[in-house]
Each structure stands twice: as C-alpha cells, then as structure tokens.
Amino acid sequence: MSRQPLAQLPRGRPRSFDVDAAVEHAMNAFWSRGYHATALPDLLRATKLSRGSLYAAFGDKHSLFLRALDRYIADAVARMDVELSPRKGPIDGLRTFLAGYVERTSGANGRRGCLLVATAMELAGQDSEVNRRVAGFFRAMEARVASALSRAKTAGQLAEDVDPSSAAKILVCFVEGLRVVGKTAPARTTSQAIADALLDRFIR
Amino acid sequence: MSRQPLAQLPRGRPRSFDVDAAVEHAMNAFWSRGYHATALPDLLRATKLSRGSLYAAFGDKHSLFLRALDRYIADAVARMDVELSPRKGPIDGLRTFLAGYVERTSGANGRRGCLLVATAMELAGQDSEVNRRVAGFFRAMEARVASALSRAKTAGQLAEDVDPSSAAKILVCFVEGLRVVGKTAPARTTSQAIADALLDRFIR
DNA sequence: TAATTTGAGGACCGATCGGTCTATATATCA
DNA sequence: TGATATATAGACCGATCGGTCCTCAAATTA
Numbered sequence: 001m002s003r004q005p006l007a008q009l010p011r012g013r014p015r016s017f018d019v020d021a022a023v024e025h026a027m028n029a030f031w032s033r034g035y036h037a038t039a040l041p042d043l044l045r046a047t048k049l050s051r052g053s054l055y056a057a058f059g060d061k062h063s064l065f066l067r068a069l070d071r072y073i074a075d076a077v078a079r080m081d082v083e084l085s086p087r088k089g090p091i092d093g094l095r096t097f098l099a100g101y102v103e104r105t106s107g108a109n110g111r112r113g114c115l116l117v118a119t120a121m122e123l124a125g126q127d128s129e130v131n132r133r134v135a136g137f138f139r140a141m142e143a144r145v146a147s148a149l150s151r152a153k154t155a156g157q158l159a160e161d162v163d164p165s166s167a168a169k170i171l172v173c174f175v176e177g178l179r180v181v182g183k184t185a186p187a188r189t190t191s192q193a194i195a196d197a198l199l200d201r202f203i204r
Numbered sequence: 205m206s207r208q209p210l211a212q213l214p215r216g217r218p219r220s221f222d223v224d225a226a227v228e229h230a231m232n233a234f235w236s237r238g239y240h241a242t243a244l245p246d247l248l249r250a251t252k253l254s255r256g257s258l259y260a261a262f263g264d265k266h267s268l269f270l271r272a273l274d275r276y277i278a279d280a281v282a283r284m285d286v287e288l289s290p291r292k293g294p295i296d297g298l299r300t301f302l303a304g305y306v307e308r309t310s311g312a313n314g315r316r317g318c319l320l321v322a323t324a325m326e327l328a329g330q331d332s333e334v335n336r337r338v339a340g341f342f343r344a345m346e347a348r349v350a351s352a353l354s355r356a357k358t359a360g361q362l363a364e365d366v367d368p369s370s371a372a373k374i375l376v377c378f379v380e381g382l383r384v385v386g387k388t389a390p391a392r393t394t395s396q397a398i399a400d401a402l403l404d405r406f407i408r
Numbered sequence: 409t410a411a412t413t414t415g416a417g418g419a420c421c422g423a424t425c426g427g428t429c430t431a432t433a434t435a436t437c438a
Numbered sequence: 439t440g441a442t443a444t445a446t447a448g449a450c451c452g453a454t455c456g457g458t459c460c461t462c463a464a465a466t467t468a
Contacts (some may be wrong), residue, residue, distance in 0.1 A: 012413020013465040034326050036240035040456060050416045051457080061456065112328050117384050121322040124387040125315050135388040145305050169398045170378065177381030180321050183328040184339040194373045203404040216443020217435040244426060254446050255427080265426065 019057060020071075022047040027068035031115040035065055066129060071113045073137050085146045091203060092154040092202070094171075098195040101175045105182030106191045114179040121184055142172050152203070157204050167202050174198060219317060224253040224275075231272035235319040238326055239269055268318060270333060276319045277341050288348045294356040295407055298349070298375075302399040305379045309386030310395045318383040348374050356407070363408050369407050 006021055029046040030038050040051070040061065047054060060151040083097045084090075123130040150166035158164070170178060178191065233250040235240050244255070244265065249259060262268040266362045287304065307313060320341055326333040350372035356362050362371075382395060 010413070011467050011468070013415070015414065016465085017415090031329075034240070036238070037326075039454080041454095051418085052459085053415065055457070061418075062437080113325055113329060118325040120384055120387045121317055121325045122241075125317060126237075131388065138385055138388060152390065163401065166398050166401045169394070170402050173381030173385055173398070174377050175381065176378065176384040177377030179326055180380040180384060181342055181377055183324045184335065190373070194370050194377070196369065197370045198374050199405060213437070214443070215437055215441075217445075219444065220435085221445090244423080245424095255448085256429085257445065259427070260444075 011021030015057075017047075017049065017053070022049060022054075022057070023067045023071050023163075023182070026064050027071050027115065030065060031072070031118075032070050032112070034118050037124065066133075069115065069119060069130065070132055073133060074138075076116070076137065080141060080144045080191060084148045084153065086147070090148040090155065091157055091179055091199075093148050094152075094199060097145070097148075098175070098199060099192065101178050102188060102191045102195050105175075105178040106114075106186050106188035108185065110179075110191075111185045113183055117176060117179045141175075142168050145171050149202070157203055161203050164199050170196075219261075221253065221257070226253060226258075226261070227268070227271045230268050231275050231319065234269060234272050235276070235322075236316070238322050240326070242254065272335075273319065273323060273334065273337055277337060277344075280320070280341065281344050284345060284348045288352045290351070290355065294352040294359065295361055295403075297393050298356075298403060299351050301349070301352075302375075302379070302403060303396065305382050306392060306395045307401050309379075309382040310375075310390055310392040314383075314386030314395075315389045317387055321380060321383045342376060342380075346372050349375050353406070361408055363406055366406050375402075 025046040025048075026043055029042050032038075033042065040054075042062070043064065044051060044054060049057070054064070058067065060116065080097065083100065084093045088096075104114075116134065119130055120134045124134045127132075146165050146168035149158065149162075149167050152158050153162070153164050158167075174195075178195075182191070229250040229252075230247055232245050235241075244258075247265070247268065248255060248258060253261070258268070262271065283304065284301065287301045288294075292300075309316075314391065320338065323334055324338045328338045329335075350369050352367075353362065353371050357366070357368050362368070377405035378399075382399075386395070
C-alpha cells in the first residue's frame with residue numbers, strides 16, 4: 001500500500017477570495033449581457049477581482065464562461081430535482097415546476113432572460129463545449145419531466161392516450177418557448193393561465 | 205391644386221446594386237453568427253459591397269441589422285399568411301404551419317437556428333427598437349394561430365374546453381421552444397411526432 | 409528569515425472593432 | 439461639357455477587445 005497522497009499544503013499566500021462566489025458573479029454578468037457583449041472590465045467589476053487574479057484562477061474568458069454555464073445548469077437541475085422529486089405527487093411537482101418557469105419568464109424576470117437559452121442561440125452552433133452542455137441540460141430536464149409523467153400515468157392521473165415521453169418533450173419545448181416569449185415581459189397571470197391550460201390537456 | 209411632386213430623378217450615377225438583395229445577404233450573415241459576432245468584414249463579404257457603399261446605403265451596422273430583422277420578420281409573417289389562410293381548412297393550415305417549424309428546427313436547419321429568437325435573447329432586453337419588433341412578431345403569430353383555432357372551433361373541430369386564444373399562446377411558446385431545442389439538431393421524425401401529439405390534444 | 413504564492417493596480421501588447429475619409433474611376437442628367 | 443452621384447479600394451481613426459506582464463505589498467510555510 002502506498003502512502004496516502006496527502007494534499008500538500010500550498011506554500012505561499014493562500015487565495016483570499018471565494019472562487020464559487022466569483023463564478024456566480026461572472027454568471028450574473030454573462031446572464032445580463034450574453035457572452036460576446038460581456039467584456040473583461042465587466043467581469044472584473046462583477047467579480048471584484050484584478051485581471052491577474054482572474055486569469056490566474058480561470059485561465060481565460062471562455063473557460064470562465066463554461067464554469068459560469070455549468071453553475072447555471074447545476075442550479076437548474078438541482079431545482080428540478082427538488083420540484084419533481086419522486087417523494088412528491090407527480091402532478092403537484094409538475095405544477096410547481098411550471099409555476100417556477102412562469103415566475104421566471106414574466107415581467108422583469110422574463111425580460112432578464114435565461115443564460116442557457118441565450119447561450120444556446122448565441123454559441124451552441126459554433127462551440128462544441130457549449131453544445132454538449134446545452135444538449136445535456138435538455139436531456140436532464142426531459143428525463144425528470146418524463147419520470148414525473150410516468151409516475152402520474154401509473155397512478156392513473158394522466159388522460160388517455162398520453163405518452164409520458166412525448167408529453168415530456170412537449171413540456172420541455174413549452175417552457176423553453178416561455179423563456180423566449182418571456183423576453184417581451186408578459187404578465188404573470190396570463191403565462192400562468194396558459195401553463196395551467198397546457199397541463200390540463202394531459203391530466204385526467 | 206399644386207403641381208404633382210414628381211419624384212425627382214437622381215442626378216448622378218444610379219445605384220448599381222440591389223438594395224433588397226444586400227439586405228437579404230446581410231440577414232443571412234447575422235442569422236449565422238448573431239449581431240455582436242458579425243463584424244463589418246463579414247457584412248462586406250456577404251453583401252459584396254465596399255465599406256463606402258454599405259455606409260452610404262444603410263447608415264451603420266445597427267440600422268442594417270434592423271433592416272435585416274424586418275426582412276426576416278416579413279418573410280415569416282408572409283409564410284404564416286399563406287399557411288394559415290382563411291381559404292384553407294384551419295386544421296390543415298395548423299398542420300402545415302407546425303410541419304414547417306418541424307422542418308426548420310430539426311437536423312442541420314435546426315442547428316442554424318432562428319434570427320428572431322437569437323435576436324430576442326441577445327438584444328431585446330437592451331434595445332427597444334429590437335424589442336418592439338420581437339414583440340410585434342409574437343403578436344402577429346399569435347393572432348394568426350388564434351384565428352385559425354377560432355375557425356376550427358366554430359367548425360366543431362376543436363376538443364371541448366379548448367379556448368382558441370390560450371391554445372394559440374401555447375402553440376406560439378411551443379414553436380419558439382422548438383427553435384431553442386432545435387439548436388441541438390434533433391431528428392425530424394421525433395419533432396414531427398411531438399408536434400402531432402400536441403395538436404392532437406386540441407382537436408376533436 | 410527566506411522562499412513562495414496571491415493580492416491589487418496598471419502598463420502594455422497586437423488585433424480587431426465600427427466608422428470616416430480620400431483618391432480615382434464611372435455613369436447618369438442638365 | 440460640366441455637375442452630380444455612385445463605385446471600389448484602401449488608408450486611416452480612436453476605442454476597445456482579450457490577454458500578458460511587471461511592480462510592489464501582503465500572507466503564508468519552511
């Protein structure tokens with residue numbers, strides 16, 4: 001047995017800023033303006049780092065962007081795991097899930113948009129690293145929605161002839177479409193009404 | 205009565221390129237890369253114009269972009285006016301409309317994306333001229349889809365409890381969501397299947 | 409203390425950005 | 439012919455881009 005490769009203590013001055021917090025602030029900057037329109041001074045202001053520290057910690061703008069995108073995706077997936085948890089009723093879970101999207105895609109929240117959708121449109125066609133992440137996110141969402149719909153189906157809560165897997169694809173398209181239309185800041189009540197109307201077409 | 209203000213003939217050398225064709229080529233350039241990532245050399249290459257001619261004809265990059273966006277929107281609205289014409293059966297029209305979106309959002313077409321959705325995500329939050337156009341397009345689409353659904357309803361072709369106006373909003377979100385998910389180049393057959401499945405929830 | 413590493417701040421780099429302008433040729437009208 | 443307007447080509451502009459480097463102070467380990 002080899003000796004435990006104890007993490008060697010770093011010898012110099014320890015890093016004094018929170019890397020995850022910096023990623024989060026960078027995420028917010030990219031979220032507000034998109035990748036190309038976010039310049040280095042924007043990122044320095046958002047993270048409160050110097051150029052040197054930022055480049056030492058993250059390498060370059062593109063790498064930092066991928067970290068920010070990963071953070072955004074992880075947050076969204078974690079939220080779905082709570083909302084659509086198997087420990088909750090599947091229909092209640094789907095209602096919560098949709099209500100969350102309604103909230104995030106109406107009024108001022110809607111106008112702010114979605115980092116993932118903006119990134120998909122701006123970069124996914126040209127950047128394979130981005131494309132992988134975007135495609136992975138859609139798969140993750142679809143899997144969780146399909147799982148909830150399957151549970152609803154076995155519980156007899158779905159209307160006849162509703163296939164959980166194709167209904168899940170429909171709901172994914174719908175909520176991503178909400179993000180697009182949400183850029184025009186629709187009223188929360190009308191978005192909520194159509195989300196309800198759609199879900200009602202699927203349940204018994 | 206005053207004299208007819210006859211359009212004065214221009215006195216110098218007449219313009220020798222087709223302005224509309226130039227707008228179309230610029231539109232294709234913006235469509236491929238988005239607003240910020242499309243640089244002036246890209247536009248000069250696409251339009252085959254010199255810097256001088258382009259600036260004389262269009263003013264600046266932003267103005268040219270608005271012309272290109274207007275062209276894109278006009279094309280899309282004209283297509284919907286044909287597909288959803290009152291002279292055709294409303295359900296057939298909606299099927300044609302959806303099939304067109306399926307075609308444009310799957311495979312390589314899907315990967316190319318949509319100038320309007322990309323613009324909505326990239327600029328609508330910051331650029332009021334863009335925002336007006338994006339919001340206007342969604343309204344135009346919704347109106348045409350709602351009209352078709354209304355005609356279907358009076359013809360008894362809609363399922364019970366389907367409200368044409370909220371179903372129209374749902375379909376608008378769905379097709380714009382298709383454009384987003386389409387960036388990952390899904391198979392045409394699966395997109396067609398879910399479009400059919402959704403429409404089937406609304407018709408009798 | 410000496411060595412090491414990070415910190416902030418900013419000078420500096422080549423490249424590119426959107427946009428203006430000049431020179432010269434060409435095509436129209438009066 | 440002379441005036442006018444457009445054409446191309448490219449020089450040129452200041453500003454900004456992403457990224458590197460340097461200086462000096464501070465914080466840690468050896």
